[in-house]
Amino acid sequence: xxxxxxxxxxxxxxxxxxxxxxxxxxxxxxxxxxxVTVSAVNAVSMGLATAFVLVASCGLVSAMRRVVPKExxxxxxxxxxxxxVTAVDYAIQAISLALYDALGAFIQLIVVxxxxxxxxxxxxxxxxxxxxxxxxxxxxxxxTLGLVLLGAVREILGSGALFGIALFGxxxxxxxxxxxxxxxxxxxxTWLLAFAAWARRRERREGASHA
Amino acid sequence: MSESPPAxxxxxxxxxxxxxxxxxxxxxxxxxxxxxxxxxTLDAVTANxxxxxxxxxxxxxxxxxxxxxxxxxxxxxxxxxGAGQAPAGAVRFFAAYDAQGRLAGIAAEGAAKGYADTVRIxxxxxxxxxxxxxxxxxxxxxxxxxxxxxxTDKAFIANFTALDARLNAExxxxxxxxxxxKHGTKASPWQVDAIxxxxxxxxxxxxxxxxxxxxLLPKLAPHLEKVSTKP
Amino acid sequence: MHESAxxxxxxxxxxxxxxxxxxxxxxxxxxxxxxxxTAFPMGVATxxxxxxxxxxxxxxxxxxxxxxxxFxxxxxxxxxxxxxVQLVEMVLKKHSPALFRALGIxxxxxxxxxAVLGVALFQTAREYDFAQSVVFALGGGGGFxxxxxxxxxxxxxxxxxxxxxxxxGTALALMLAGILSLSFMGFAGLGG
Numbered sequence: 213x214x215x216x217x218x219x220x221x222x223x224x225x226x227x228x229x230x231x232x233x234x235x236x237x238x239x240x241x242x243x244x245x246x247x248v249t250v251s252a253v254n255a256v257s258m259g260l261a262t263a264f265v266l267v268a269s270c271g272l273v274s275a276m277r278r279v280v281p282k283e284x285x286x287x288x289x290x291x292x293x294x295x296x297v298t299a300v301d302y303a304i305q306a307i308s309l310a311l312y313d314a315l316g317a318f319i320q321l322i323v324v325x326x327x328x329x330x331x332x333x334x335x336x337x338x339x340x341x342x343x344x345x346x347x348x349x350x351x352x353x354x355x356t357l358g359l360v361l362l363g364a365v366r367e368i369l370g371s372g373a374l375f376g377i378a379l380f381g382x383x384x385x386x387x388x389x390x391x392x393x394x395x396x397x398x399x400x401x402t403w404l405l406a407f408a409a410w411a412r413r414r415e416r417r418e419g420a421s422h423a
Numbered sequence: 424m425s426e427s428p429p430a431x432x433x434x435x436x437x438x439x440x441x442x443x444x445x446x447x448x449x450x451x452x453x454x455x456x457x458x459x460x461x462x463x464t465l466d467a468v469t470a471n472x473x474x475x476x477x478x479x480x481x482x483x484x485x486x487x488x489x490x491x492x493x494x495x496x497x498x499x500x501x502x503x504x505g506a507g508q509a510p511a512g513a514v515r516f517f518a519a520y521d522a523q524g525r526l527a528g529i530a531a532e533g534a535a536k537g538y539a540d541t542v543r544i545x546x547x548x549x550x551x552x553x554x555x556x557x558x559x560x561x562x563x564x565x566x567x568x569x570x571x572x573x574x575t576d577k578a579f580i581a582n583f584t585a586l587d588a589r590l591n592a593e594x595x596x597x598x599x600x601x602x603x604x605k606h607g608t609k610a611s612p613w614q615v616d617a618i619x620x621x622x623x624x625x626x627x628x629x630x631x632x633x634x635x636x637x638x639l640l641p642k643l644a645p646h647l648e649k650v651s652t653k654p
Numbered sequence: 655m656h657e658s659a660x661x662x663x664x665x666x667x668x669x670x671x672x673x674x675x676x677x678x679x680x681x682x683x684x685x686x687x688x689x690x691x692t693a694f695p696m697g698v699a700t701x702x703x704x705x706x707x708x709x710x711x712x713x714x715x716x717x718x719x720x721x722x723x724x725f726x727x728x729x730x731x732x733x734x735x736x737x738x739v740q741l742v743e744m745v746l747k748k749h750s751p752a753l754f755r756a757l758g759i760x761x762x763x764x765x766x767x768x769a770v771l772g773v774a775l776f777q778t779a780r781e782y783d784f785a786q787s788v789v790f791a792l793g794g795g796g797g798f799x800x801x802x803x804x805x806x807x808x809x810x811x812x813x814x815x816x817x818x819x820x821x822x823g824t825a826l827a828l829m830l831a832g833i834l835s836l837s838f839m840g841f842a843g844l845g846g
Contacts (some may be wrong), residue, residue: 239824242680243768276449281442288449290736290765294729295453299460301728306467309475313562317775320728324766326681392566393675394836401828408820453729461725536657536665538842539675541780623843 221346228350234327235358235400236407241325244318245359246396252375254314255363256356261300261319263352266328267345268296270336274344277337289332290323297323327351365399366390480517483547483557484528487519491654495642501649514639519547524653526550529643532561533635537627540564542573544631548588548640550647554612555586555601555632570624579618579625587612588636594644597637603629659789662782666793669844672769673801674835679769683802684827686760688813693806694799695753696760699742701795703764704773706738707731708791711774712784731774732765739765769798804834 234240244262249255272292273280280288301319304312312319322328331351336344367373370390372380389395481487492504497512504515516531529548534541543561548554560574573579591598599613603626609616615632617625657665672678679700686696714730743761746754754761764770773794777787808830817826 239684240681242684243677246680247677272452279445279448281445284442284446287733287736288446290732291449291453291729294732295456298457298725298728302460302464302468302725306464306471309471316564317772317779320775321678321768321771323728323732324768324771326763326766329766388566388569389836392839393677394832394839396677397828397832397835401825401832404825404828405821408823408825412820457725457729536661539670 221343224343224347225350225353228347228352229354229357232351233354233358234351235355235362236404238327239404240330241327241355242400243321244325245362246393246400248315248318249359249363249366249396250370250391251314251367251373252360252363254311255359257304257311258315258318259352259356259359261304261315262322262325262327262355263349265293265296265300265322266331266348266352266355269293269328270332270344270348271341272296273332273336274339274341280337285337286329286333289329289337293328293332294323327355361403362396362399365403366395369399370395476517479545479559479561480519480530480547482559483530483545484519485557486521486527488522488527489653490517490519490530491650492517493650495639495646497642499642499645501643501646503654514635514642516639516643518650520653526651528556529650531635531639533631533633535627535631535634537563538565538570538623542624542627542631544628546583546632546635548636552585553587553589555583555588555636558583558628558632565621565624569621572618572621573624573628576618578616582609582615583632585612586615586632588640590640590644595641597633597640601629601633601636657786659785662786663789663793663796664844666790667797667800668838668841671797671801671838671841672772672794673798674831674838676772677768678772679767679798682760682763682767683798683805683831684824687802687805687827688809690803690806690810692756692760693802696757697795697799697802699746699757699761700764700767700769700798701792703735703738703742703767704770704791704795704798705788706741707735707770708773708777708787710734710738711778712787715778727778731771735770735774736765769794801834805830808834 228234232238235245241262244258248258269289269292273289276288297320300322304315304319331348335347339347364374367375368379369387372378372384372386387395390399477490480490493516494502494504494510494513495516496502496510514531516529518529519527521527529550530545531548532543532545534543536542542563542565545559545561546555547557547559549556558580563571563574565571565573586601587599588601589598590596597613599611601613601615603615603617603622604610605622606617606619615625615629617629666672670676673680673683682696682700687693711731711734714734715727718724718727718730739762742764743754746757746761773791777790782790805827809827812826812830821829
């Protein structure tokens, strides 16, 4: 039994991480993606916070899946998600007030991140806890990856640094718009473009090998 | 939508008792988690806030060694700030004391809308010269490289080393409103010279200081001796 | 803070547009904005929910602070919003079934619209009073609708243009949003 289950759990993890990456493939949870990715550190923190809420919520939803009546399930999921978001909110305040200030209202806005409710409804409510949490962890990792890719580019172009470490000399002219809202839209659009082009090329190569 | 086995009739809706029990269970579990998280982090969060506050007050009042929090009450009078809600209209401020327990300065927060979001500053006030002697930024979300120059621009910071905040004869308001003026046109000690190219954020700082001073200083002036020595 | 109602309204509508400057409400912005005739009703429905959410959040906040239950704020807000959306759904279904069908799945999705919860959270953080909160919600909703309508108009016309297929869809919408956001930056400082 376990010999079959182990590869399957790893597959579930990978699926959330890459093939169904919430940022670049499913294009969900856009609001925090664009708002907090002005630096790689913020991106990682937000990604981890969301991942924690994802895993914890999916775990609890899955544990209670046989008990929650169908009629009130969405309301119940929302309350569960809001609970863990409140917990994360206090945790971040306890860890670093500077980080809390940087992430701002978007910590509490994790509760309306479509990814979490979507996963809870589509997956966690139908799977045993471990499988649900692994899948959630994959999604969380994929989300963090997406945020970091976005945050890294914006930080490099907009501040000339990565994770706070200056990369270029003092003469670097920061491309300030990258740190502002328009920059967020442009960089994400460019990443999606890159992903689409890469997916197209892979399809063509696979099609050519079958021909 | 989940697949249900083909049945001649729809499954009966869950009885009300089950609904209530389940929701009660969910509420109980969630309540436990929230309260647990709150209690676990309360000490760390309070400590963090106190450290951040002390750091910013000591930055605007360098001679400070300790501080005490007070409320300037709307009807007149000054009271030590308790842990509960401040009465409506009360203005919170900090009295900083030096190593000998004498008043080293007063610090208070001000806020005004900047370019992107609220700009929150802390200013230090010396009753002796009736002037503002320094500002520090509490929270800033302005354009990086432009608005955040208020932290780095030495000429702008110099505006606040002796900013006139005298009260008028009736002690009802500032004698001269603190205003931000265009870069290079500062003519009086109660004006703030804006940063060229960062007018909106500069104006926000000026407005924040003015609004806070206007609401605090008239209330505080008649009762200054109450906070002159460390409680 | 001493912001006037006019400043808050114009700020939320233009200079600090919820979608283009504060990144709230992006999922429906990217999802519903390809047709003008669904974009406008969506904006209006969202504005209505934002108003209701703002009023309820104001009242709830007073209640929670009075009982020192601030840690329940987030749950209380989101439950109120979910209920408000249910209410709007029921009202629409009864009085305008065609519109109800046209909006489809996007109506219940207003619950997960960051803009609605954002209104409640921001007005609490900025300690707005009752009048300021109402004006903030109206301005924010108006700004959301404005951005949605602008986006829909442009995207409808772009459907007839020769865009490389690699860029079509969300990538193009994001580039458009970037340009719109850039132009809205010109409103900075409007309203004082």
